[in-house]
Amino acid sequence: MRGSVSIVALMLLAASAGACGPRAQQDPASPQPTAASGVEPGVEAPGDVPSQAEDQPDKVDTATAKTTDGDDAKKHVSPKKSEAIARVLAAKPGDSTSLGAPNNGDLKGGIALPATGPGYLANPKKDPDSRYGTVELVQAIVRAAEVVEREYPGGELLVGDLSRPEGGVIKGHGSHQAGRDVDVLFYLLDSEGKPMRSVAAPLDPAGEGTDYKDLADPSDDVPVKIDVPRTWKFIEALLAQEQVYVQRLFLVEHLRSMLIDHATKSGAPKPIIARFADLTCQPGFPHDDHLHIRLFCSPEDISAGCRDMKPIYPWHQELLKAAGVKAKLASGKRRKGIKLTSTKEARAKAGPMHQDVVDFLDRREAWVRKPHPGRKYCR
Numbered sequence: 001m002r003g004s005v006s007i008v009a010l011m012l013l014a015a016s017a018g019a020c021g022p023r024a025q026q027d028p029a030s031p032q033p034t035a036a037s038g039v040e041p042g043v044e045a046p047g048d049v050p051s052q053a054e055d056q057p058d059k060v061d062t063a064t065a066k067t068t069d070g071d072d073a074k075k076h077v078s079p080k081k082s083e084a085i086a087r088v089l090a091a092k093p094g095d096s097t098s099l100g101a102p103n104n105g106d107l108k109g110g111i112a113l114p115a116t117g118p119g120y121l122a123n124p125k126k127d128p129d130s131r132y133g134t135v136e137l138v139q140a141i142v143r144a145a146e147v148v149e150r151e152y153p154g155g156e157l158l159v160g161d162l163s164r165p166e167g168g169v170i171k172g173h174g175s176h177q178a179g180r181d182v183d184v185l186f187y188l189l190d191s192e193g194k195p196m197r198s199v200a201a202p203l204d205p206a207g208e209g210t211d212y213k214d215l216a217d218p219s220d221d222v223p224v225k226i227d228v229p230r231t232w233k234f235i236e237a238l239l240a241q242e243q244v245y246v247q248r249l250f251l252v253e254h255l256r257s258m259l260i261d262h263a264t265k266s267g268a269p270k271p272i273i274a275r276f277a278d279l280t281c282q283p284g285f286p287h288d289d290h291l292h293i294r295l296f297c298s299p300e301d302i303s304a305g306c307r308d309m310k311p312i313y314p315w316h317q318e319l320l321k322a323a324g325v326k327a328k329l330a331s332g333k334r335r336k337g338i339k340l341t342s343t344k345e346a347r348a349k350a351g352p353m354h355q356d357v358v359d360f361l362d363r364r365e366a367w368v369r370k371p372h373p374g375r376k377y378c379r
């Protein structure tokens with residue numbers, strides 16, 4: 001076990017600073033090797049990342065695979081909405097205020113994501129005090145997960161860290177300080193194509209990965225694959241919500257392509273596909289084991305001191321204009337107190353790994369720092 005945690009760390013850490021998810025994963029959400037996702041959006045991550053190689057032998061073509069098994073799913077009855085969920089949905093956006101920037105900010109009046117709700121589970125291995133966000137963010141997660149549950153029952157979104165109750169520095173992340181960031185794991189399928197409890201396994205260009213668990217022990221490895229239809233549906237449901245202004249989706253390039261491909265082939269709304277395409281970037285380190293979602297400051301919060309990072313897209317500028325406010329950009333300074341761990345340190349802590357893990361990490365190098373192919377909103 002030891003090993004697994006460390007490995008994760010290792011990759012993640014590398015990411016460092018802005019990191020979002022990865023660290024998250026360090027926590028044992030799922031003990032596996034995770035990747036270095038962490039770089040924060042606004043912040044370039046320092047460290048280097050583990051290396052790896054190229055495409056691997058894909059066993060399955062996930063891009064087009066129809067994986068959701070609706071049959072089983074239909075039997076699955078959606079849990080009745082709990083009181084906690086009802087309270088979340090009854091909250092008013094004005095109840096919470098995001099202050100400052102994602103990597104140097106605070107949260108006032110934030111609400112907690114309930115431990116569970118229709119179609120989702122807050123990662124039980126994480127600190128419940130890291131489940132706070134603005135009303136807008138928490139509602140957005142609950143609503144999007146519920147859409148997936150309704151349309152493709154049987155899966156479950158595993159939600160990682162949001163922010164601390166009052167925001168500020170949060171362990172394992174460079175951002176997630178102002179209640180507008182959340183990490184969610186991809187919906188996953190097991191080797192039989194059935195939905196499974198998600199783990200933070202880095203996924204390769206075929207959308208496949210392994211939950212290595214004990215990194216030194218090959219006998220406990222479990223192959224996993226991204227559940228593209230559910231993962232896309234969640235994103236589509238998120239982007240379809242009015243009043244939810246997504247600023248960024250941090251995601252590794254090859255999973256982005258896979259999702260766009262699926263969305264296009266399955267006839268998803270074109271404006272949503274286009275929006276997704278614009279919002280997604282791979283930060284300094286790949287988000288290949290989770291998706292990091294960041295919301296813009298709401299127009300009301302801007303007046304109270306909420307600060308955004310670039311880019312402020314043209315459509316968002318128009319929206320703000322209509323609301324009579326202008327976006328205000330963060331200074332770019334990260335709050336002190338964010339601890340970064342180098343890849344080297346992480347590696348040192350990882351302990352023994354069996355050969356497949358080493359090989360995967362080597363392969364992973366191929367997508368670790370891949371530049372964005374000419375996309376206008378990514379650096």
Ligand SMILES: [Zn+2]
Binds near residue numbers: 021176181182292293
């Ligand atoms: Zn994150």
